[in-house]
Amino acid sequence: MIPLNNQPKTLIDPMGRSITYLRVSLTAKCNLRCSYCYGTGKDNSISSDHLSTTDVIRLIEVFASLGINKIRFTGGEPLMRRDIVDLVRRTAKMEGINQIGLTTNGLVLEPLLPSLIEAGLNCLNISLDTLKRETFRQITGSDGFDRVYSAIISAEECGTFKRVKVNTVVMRGINDEEVRQFTLWALERRIDLRFIEFMPTQQSGWDKSRLVNEDMIKDLIGLDLEPVKGNDNSPGPASSYTLPGAPGRISFISTISHNFCGRCNRLRLTSTGQLVGCLFLNQPADLKKMLAEVDDIKDIAEQIRDIVARPGFRRPPQELPVIGFNPFMRKVGG
Numbered sequence: 560m561i562p563l564n565n566q567p568k569t570l571i572d573p574m575g576r577s578i579t580y581l582r583v584s585l586t587a588k589c590n591l592r593c594s595y596c597y598g599t600g601k602d603n604s605i606s607s608d609h610l611s612t613t614d615v616i617r618l619i620e621v622f623a624s625l626g627i628n629k630i631r632f633t634g635g636e637p638l639m640r641r642d643i644v645d646l647v648r649r650t651a652k653m654e655g656i657n658q659i660g661l662t663t664n665g666l667v668l669e670p671l672l673p674s675l676i677e678a679g680l681n682c683l684n685i686s687l688d689t690l691k692r693e694t695f696r697q698i699t700g701s702d703g704f705d706r707v708y709s710a711i712i713s714a715e716e717c718g719t720f721k722r723v724k725v726n727t728v729v730m731r732g733i734n735d736e737e738v739r740q741f742t743l744w745a746l747e748r749r750i751d752l753r754f755i756e757f758m759p760t761q762q763s764g765w766d767k768s769r770l771v772n773e774d775m776i777k778d779l780i781g782l783d784l785e786p787v788k789g790n791d792n793s794p795g796p797a798s799s800y801t802l803p804g805a806p807g808r809i810s811f812i813s814t815i816s817h818n819f820c821g822r823c824n825r826l827r828l829t830s831t832g833q834l835v836g837c838l839f840l841n842q843p844a845d846l847k848k849m850l851a852e853v854d855d856i857k858d859i860a861e862q863i864r865d866i867v868a869r870p871g872f873r874r875p876p877q878e879l880p881v882i883g884f885n886p887f888m889r890k891v892g893g
């Protein structure tokens with residue numbers, strides 16, 4: 560661990576938001592072809608120039624020294640990296656890091672699950688947009704529904720995770736008819752089902768008519784869900800609900816209809832080493848170059864502090880979230 564003597568151990572942006580969470584995209588590659596994420600246009604080129612294991616670990620160490628306590632590995636598909644278990648293990652040993660999460664499409668998760676848990680994984684998000692095999696094939700271009708479903712059930716039953724989070728992007732005419740059934744399925748399990756509003760990311764084929772917003776989703780659910788209060792509700796963008804006595808939760812990540820920039824506590828690191836301060840701003844800072852040029856890890860930490868303090872690196876809280884720049888999800892790391 561890097562001692563950063565005389566430094567306050569917190570990263571605070573100019574708007575006073577304290578940053579404690581880093582999402583690390585390990586690759587822009589994916590083994591599914593979800594139309595709303597992978598892209599349907601021509602610019603599907605991705606750089607294979609991703610950060611090495613050593614560089615990922617070095618950067619996470621720097622961020623841990625700056626007060627980051629939660630790391631999430633994402634992508635692209637993070638399980639396409641052969642070093643994923645090693646990365647989790649080494650991150651788990653770092654002082655200050657107490658939450659290590661993974662966001663995965665679940666396709667190759669099940670056989671890796673015991674090693675990931677043993678290495679220290681303690682938060683798990685699996686993306687699944689439908690409970691129907693055929694719809695899964697239409698959305699993802701893969702016949703992998705059974706594998707993903709089985710991984711979710713194994714993860715739930717193993718008992719390691721308080722609740723397994725299932726990410727579901729709701730799209731009109733594609734899976735909106737399943738919302739109620741999906742809700743009932745999740746409520747009876749130790750699952751936190753997170754309905755995500757479809758965002759206008761690059762090449763996602765987004766158009767407003769496909770958007771099913773939080774209020775519409777609540778109407779489709781048609782249950783008297785109660786808000787989850789207190790410590791059980793996370794500080795992130797999700798607002799969570801349940802039914803009394805049900806083990807499961809239903810959450811909403813409503814990037815289009817709600818503004819939660821005011822409580823944004825996160826930064827993103829792309830697989831090529833770009834630090835991103837806001838999903839909807841295109842002002843990345845090149846940390847890979849910095850790693851190559853700066854030896855002293857304390858200097859890297861200091862430069863990251865300066866980047867976070869830059870005007871325009873993080874979106875001010877009062878602005879509506881989705882305007883202007885549309886991110887390329889699997890490059891930035893969803």
Ligand code: SAM
Binds near residue numbers: 763
């Ligand atoms: N491959 C992993 C997975 O499938 O979870 C991690 C990367 S994926 C980009 C992370 C999350 O972003 C997924 O839950 C996915 O549904 C979400 N996502 C991708 N494109 C989106 C969009 N246009 N609107 C909302 N969510 C999106």
